[in-house]
Amino acid sequence: MKTIIYPDSQTDLKKYEKLNTDLKIYNKNVQINDTQITKDDTDQTLLEADVIILTQSCINTGKYNLENIKQACEQIREFVDENKTIVFDTPLPPRSVYKMSKVIDDLGIIKDMNLAYITHIDDDTQLIGYSNENTKNLITDLYKDMALKTETTNNIQTAECVPIIQNAYKDTLIALANQTAILSEAITIDLIEAIKLANMNKDINLLNPQPVLHNDIIRDSQEIVNLADEYGEAAQLSQTTRDTNNYVAYHVAYMAEKELYLKEHLAMFETTVAILGITEDPKLITEDNNVSLILIDDFVSRDVDVLVCDDKIPEEIIQKHGAKKITLDEAYEADCIIIMTDDPQFKNLEHDKVQKVVISALPILNKDEFDDKEYSSVGQYRLKKEEML
CATH class of the missing domain: 3.40.50.720 (NAD(P)-binding Rossmann-like Domain)
Structure with a gap:
């Protein structure tokens, strides 16, 4: 042949x-x-x-x-x-x-x-x-x-649809976690522990809250919306999923603003913020629907001095969004450090070097090390004694 x-x-x-x-x-x-x-x-x-x-x-x-x-x-x-x-x-x-x-x-x-x-x-x-x-x-x-x-x-169309469905599934599960994480701060629960316990049911497979920074997930979940538009069908769930996961940027910005004002008595325009991680892909594939870049744009629009650490991103892209590219050591000098990706070097910060506030868009699994720091992470509400039952 x-x-x-x-x-x-x-x-x-x-x-x-x-x-x-x-x-x-x-x-x-x-x-x-x-x-x-x-x-x-x-x-x-x-x-x-x-x-x-x-x-x-x-x-x-x-x-x-x-x-x-x-x-x-x-x-x-x-x-x-x-x-x-x-x-x-x-x-x-x-x-x-x-x-x-x-x-x-x-x-x-x-x-x-x-x-x-x-x-x-x-x-x-x-x-x-x-x-x-x-x-x-x-x-x-x-x-x-x-x-x-x-x-x-x-059926070839069926085969074409399989990875689309798989990535839309991941996006939807993450959207559920992110939406619940935002709610968890209002009702004062530790969502990460709640998810761990819920997953003890063999029929449940919840994911932790996190920014969606894999392009294949974003692309394929959005493709369901595009196909629905092309063929005149509804796709409210996928559209809501995309909107929810992009909203994480604004929620993280709110968390940073709250911590800096309440704990350090700083207004955002007085601060320097270091953002750690822009993409989970080997390189940045597109700037569209990137939660980290949405976060940078929001801060820059409010006159915040934004620093960015991610070796996978060209300096010109960071500068285009009004930020400055830095090393991880330089990030420790910021008023607020925001962790956006699952990179081990970001997850395992040297907490002794942290000056003021740490915000994480992912669960801080070694959170005991940060007990003496001002930190907050999506889905891990820090309970006060008067709020505990």
């Missing part, structure tokens, strides 16, 4: 060396390095291929964009017939493969086009969506060494 992989510059070609096939690379516009796979950009290669794998990235600045995969489909369509199988091996929102099949065969000449979509359920399990049984058997065998386990579905 002859297989062509049509990659872009972001494709990890090394992993495709595991494919059980005679494999070549086709893309006249991409320089190929660090792979043993042969590159052949001739039309004859496309003509002779049994399978064409498309891996173009369809995520641009943190949002889905089908333009790259559409261009690839336009490039190959004259070589596609009922004997070829087209595999879409790249994250796509639901109905994208269907739309691309119309790009390949806009006249509907191919009655039963052989199509497959590859995604993942978890780190060990790949999911293959297929258009017919022949495609199922062919691609399952082709991809058998690409994951420890393989699941299949005969």
